Amino acid sequence: MSVPLEHDYIGLSSEAVPSMEGSERSSSGGLNLNLKATELRLGLPGSESPGRDNGVGVLKSLLVVSGAKRGFSDAIDGGSGKWVFSGNGGSEAELGKGGNLFSPRSVNGGGKGGGCECNNQNTGLGSPVLKDGVVPPPSPKPLQEKKPQLSAPAAKAQVVGWPPIRSFRKNSMATHSPKNDDDAEGKSGSGCLYVKVSMDGAPYLRKVDLKTYGSYMELSSALEKMFSCFTIGQCSSHGVPSRDGLNESRLMDLLSGSEYVLTYEDKDGDWMLVGDVPWEMFTESCKRLRIMKSSEAIGLAPRAMEKCKNRN
Amino acid sequence: MLTMMNYFPDEVLEHVFDFVTSHRDRNAVSLVCKLWYNVERFRRQQVFIGNCYAISPERLIARFPGVKALTLKGKPHFADFNLVPHDWGGYVQPWIEALARSRIGLEELRLKRMVVSDESLDVLSRSFTNFKSLVLVSCEGFTTDGLAAIAANCRFLRELDLQENEIEEKKNHWLCCFPDSCTSLVSLNFACLKEINLAALERLVARNPNLKGLKLNRAVPLEALQRILMRAPQLVDLGTGSFVLDRDPDDFETYRKLRATILKCRSIRNLSGFLEAAPRCLPAIYPICLNLSYAAGINGSELIKLIRLCGKLQRLWILDCIGDEGLEVVASTCKDLQELRVFPCHPVGAGHAAVTETGLVAISSGCPKLNSLLYYCQQMTNAALIAVAKNCPNFIRFTLCLDPINPDPVTMQPLDEGFGAIVRSSKRLQRLSLSGLFTERVFLYIGMYAEQLEMLSIAFAGESDKGMLYVLNGCKKLRKLEIRDSSFGDMALLRDVGKYETMRSLWMSSCDVTLGGCKTVAKKMPRLNVEIINENDRMKFAHEDNQKVEKMYLYRTLVGPREDAPEFVWTLEKLLFTPGGLLEDQ
Numbered sequence: 001m002s003v004p005l006e007h008d009y010i011g012l013s014s015e016a017v018p019s020m021e022g023s024e025r026s027s028s029g030g031l032n033l034n035l036k037a038t039e040l041r042l043g044l045p046g047s048e049s050p051g052r053d054n055g056v057g058v059l060k061s062l063l064v065v066s067g068a069k070r071g072f073s074d075a076i077d078g079g080s081g082k083w084v085f086s087g088n089g090g091s092e093a094e095l096g097k098g099g100n101l102f103s104p105r106s107v108n109g110g111g112k113g114g115g116c117e118c119n120n121q122n123t124g125l126g127s128p129v130l131k132d133g134v135v136p137p138p139s140p141k142p143l144q145e146k147k148p149q150l151s152a153p154a155a156k157a158q159v160v161g162w163p164p165i166r167s168f169r170k171n172s173m174a175t176h177s178p179k180n181d182d183d184a185e186g187k188s189g190s191g192c193l194y195v196k197v198s199m200d201g202a203p204y205l206r207k208v209d210l211k212t213y214g215s216y217m218e219l220s221s222a223l224e225k226m227f228s229c230f231t232i233g234q235c236s237s238h239g240v241p242s243r244d245g246l247n248e249s250r251l252m253d254l255l256s257g258s259e260y261v262l263t264y265e266d267k268d269g270d271w272m273l274v275g276d277v278p279w280e281m282f283t284e285s286c287k288r289l290r291i292m293k294s295s296e297a298i299g300l301a302p303r304a305m306e307k308c309k310n311r312n
Numbered sequence: 313m314l315t316m317m318n319y320f321p322d323e324v325l326e327h328v329f330d331f332v333t334s335h336r337d338r339n340a341v342s343l344v345c346k347l348w349y350n351v352e353r354f355r356r357q358q359v360f361i362g363n364c365y366a367i368s369p370e371r372l373i374a375r376f377p378g379v380k381a382l383t384l385k386g387k388p389h390f391a392d393f394n395l396v397p398h399d400w401g402g403y404v405q406p407w408i409e410a411l412a413r414s415r416i417g418l419e420e421l422r423l424k425r426m427v428v429s430d431e432s433l434d435v436l437s438r439s440f441t442n443f444k445s446l447v448l449v450s451c452e453g454f455t456t457d458g459l460a461a462i463a464a465n466c467r468f469l470r471e472l473d474l475q476e477n478e479i480e481e482k483k484n485h486w487l488c489c490f491p492d493s494c495t496s497l498v499s500l501n502f503a504c505l506k507e508i509n510l511a512a513l514e515r516l517v518a519r520n521p522n523l524k525g526l527k528l529n530r531a532v533p534l535e536a537l538q539r540i541l542m543r544a545p546q547l548v549d550l551g552t553g554s555f556v557l558d559r560d561p562d563d564f565e566t567y568r569k570l571r572a573t574i575l576k577c578r579s580i581r582n583l584s585g586f587l588e589a590a591p592r593c594l595p596a597i598y599p600i601c602l603n604l605s606y607a608a609g610i611n612g613s614e615l616i617k618l619i620r621l622c623g624k625l626q627r628l629w630i631l632d633c634i635g636d637e638g639l640e641v642v643a644s645t646c647k648d649l650q651e652l653r654v655f656p657c658h659p660v661g662a663g664h665a666a667v668t669e670t671g672l673v674a675i676s677s678g679c680p681k682l683n684s685l686l687y688y689c690q691q692m693t694n695a696a697l698i699a700v701a702k703n704c705p706n707f708i709r710f711t712l713c714l715d716p717i718n719p720d721p722v723t724m725q726p727l728d729e730g731f732g733a734i735v736r737s738s739k740r741l742q743r744l745s746l747s748g749l750f751t752e753r754v755f756l757y758i759g760m761y762a763e764q765l766e767m768l769s770i771a772f773a774g775e776s777d778k779g780m781l782y783v784l785n786g787c788k789k790l791r792k793l794e795i796r797d798s799s800f801g802d803m804a805l806l807r808d809v810g811k812y813e814t815m816r817s818l819w820m821s822s823c824d825v826t827l828g829g830c831k832t833v834a835k836k837m838p839r840l841n842v843e844i845i846n847e848n849d850r851m852k853f854a855h856e857d858n859q860k861v862e863k864m865y866l867y868r869t870l871v872g873p874r875e876d877a878p879e880f881v882w883t884l885e886k887l888l889f890t891p892g893g894l895l896e897d898q
Binding site: 277 | 392393394476477478504567595599617655656688745769771
């Protein structure tokens with residue numbers, strides 16, 4: 001569902017300038033002030049800043065390597081909650097797809113380190129372009145060819161303190177039962193939903209297709225017709241079930257004047273009172289229906305039963 | 313107009329200032345002139361101290377003799393992620409002792425990331441007769457004995473809120489220490505404890521009719537929850553404990569009773585807990601979902617059923633097991649959503665990509681009021697971030713946690729444009745965390761557009777020092793900058809040392825700053841404490857100026873180097889003044 005979104009924003013060409021760039025070009029007048037305010041003066045005030053120092057960039061890229069390495073050596077020492085540094089070749093799929101994000105090509109003296117290539121293309125990061133008030137597009141070449149190799153251990157490395165989750169939360173999630181995740185994601189994809197309907201005291205069961213009804217009202221009238229030979233009582237005509245379906249008046253509607261209550265068994269095997277949840281949710285979870293004697297349903301809906309008794 | 317106001321009697325000024333409540337506004341008021349400073353300081357009741365080492369308790373007491381509510385924060389934020397050694401500092405004892413000695417009528421104390429001892433809690437409980445509220449967030453160092461002292465001695469206690477603390481639990485029943493005369497509780501949160509005395513809890517709830525907030529822990533079973541809710545149908549904030557039933561026929565009765573009881577609890581707006589939850593018990597809480605504005609902790613497929621009912625939800629904290637599909641349900645149901653936090657279900661172990669950029673885009677398109685986001689995922693695209701920026705221009709907090717150095721997997725580009733779009737469109741952004749792969753460019757955008765940015769967290773940034781300079785130069789309201797595993801070095805650190813006095817603190821770990829660079833900062837800025845933390849490399853640290861420091865934490869302060877620093881923390885200023893050099897007088 002999101003794929004169309006991505007196409008819209010990536011634009012017509014794979015190297016399209018993102019929307020932000022375009023809008024900046026069109027409103028460069030007001031932008032000048034901002035840029036001036038943030039213009040870096042790397043030399044004395046008033047002097048031109050020197051051009052990009054590629055050498056520094058290379059050095060810094062190498063230092064990225066060593067910096068990352070330092071992080072790993074810290075991690076070996078212990079501490080809880082390590083994160084797999086999957087960027088280092090753990091995710092083979094990414095490597096394959098990206099081609100050579102972390103290519104084995106090493107950074108040599110004359111070559112440009114990772115950031116540099118980008119920087120070369122974007123001379124705008126130096127002051128001359130800032131003055132013009134235009135930020136040039138990012139390097140169209142994929143970054144992967146230029147990134148220096150991150151010399152990670154062969155196995156997935158783990159980094160202290162990443163991902164940044166408080167230990168407290170990590171511990172409470174560790175004891176979180178995984179079985180919740182493995183819940184059957186029961187999606188009822190079928191076109192019809194036949195469920196058995198039993199009624200206490202009736203000699204035989206019936207089956208109804210829940211999909212043919214749109215609301216509790218329809219269901220209860222249908223059941224009434226089906227089991228009319230047995231007294232089931234009537235549903236109140238006022239109060240069309242609302243979407244939330246959780247107010248007590250709905251329960252009253254279903255139960256008024258009746259010595260029976262309508263219950264259902266849900267996916268988990270529990271017997272529930274019909275009418276609590278929105279209709280769609282009910283149809284998804286209902287496995288069977290049972291028209292229960294009210295005397296058996298005491299506790300299921302105590303107030304409902306009181307009102308029934310009062311009415312009778 | 314100002315001169316006219318100088319002729320008003322002080323009482324009029326006091327009355328006017330009483331309407332100014334935010335501490336920043338009050339700080340501004342106090343800077344206008346000496347008269348206003350003096351009038352304001354006697355009336356100030358709430359004081360916020362973001363760094364307990366920036367000022368001393370004596371100076372606090374001298375300036376604000378009327379303080380009733382104090383907030384103190386201790387360790388740097390990265391302590392949450394194990395980057396700060398355990399005994400770095402942040403002790404509350406000197407504060408409590410000083411306040412106790414004075415005639416301050418302290419009523420409320422809120423501590424975050426501080427070390428609290430049982431003795432501190434005991435002194436606190438005995439020294440302030442009107443003490444009403446204690447909130448401890450991410451603190452450590454105390455046991456349930458300290459809680460017992462608070463319970464026993466604070467006769468008018470209204471609030472005891474323990475959030476995510478590390479508390480050693482003794483065999484006492486600290487809850488029993490609340491006397492029978494304690495009927496004033498409004499909020500009680502002990503979710504971070506492992507045990508509790510159920511009988512004492514039920515009695516406590518029964519005799520405190522004003523209780524509005526109650527957050528239970530795992531040791532409170534469903535049956536007890538039902539009995540407690542019977543006593544406290546007026547609750548607004550509820551944190552459940554363990555929400556499971558055994559498969560016993562009698563327990564169905566409990567479940568029915570619980571459902572009936574919950575129907576009576578019409579005021580619940582905030583729901584959390586569900587530290588264990590059996591799916592089949594969850595329908596019991598459906599009735600409160602309609603009005604729920606905050607929900608945390610419920611997981612699995614049942615969550616989606618619940619979410620469908622929560623049309624008024626404003627704050628939602630969930631685990632990523634909900635998946636992108638689940639987030640789409642959230643997006644279509646929770647139109648008023650303002651805050652969303654999606655935590656990873658399995659923090660360790662990549663490959664379990666439960667939520668992706670798809671889910672985030674869905675949320676942004678369904679919930680345009682979103683202003684606070686914490687989102688853990690393993691990949692993100694620029695396109696998605698640009699879409700999110702367009703849909704949600706109201707971010708105040710944007711924290712994205714991706715795998716480090718991961719680019720946009722579709723285009724293999726760094727995420728500069730995506731983050732740039734966020735800072736450009738959310739003009740009120742105050743807090744930002746960067747992750748994934750980015751270049752200097754993102755810092756250029758941040759410096760240009762993030763005018764309200766106060767806190768920035770950077771991890772695994774490569775490239776040159778210019779990035780850090782863009783931020784320091786451009787973000788005029790920056791208060792906290794924390795950087796880890798990035799290649800910023802002395803050039804960036806030293807460019808504008810005066811900036812650091814306008815900020816609360818700067819943290820740099822596993823970066824390229826050297827000892828010499830840090831010494832230079834310390835020498836030039838006497839009102840900064842520049843701390844070097846060298847826990848691991850203590851032996852190997854060469855003490856040479858070109859040696860890289862493992863962790864540096866600098867912060868502005870009016871009281872000089874702290875006296876309680878452990879031996880692995882060197883405050884550079886102190887060292888500089890020592891004849892003998894580094895190895896002496898640590």
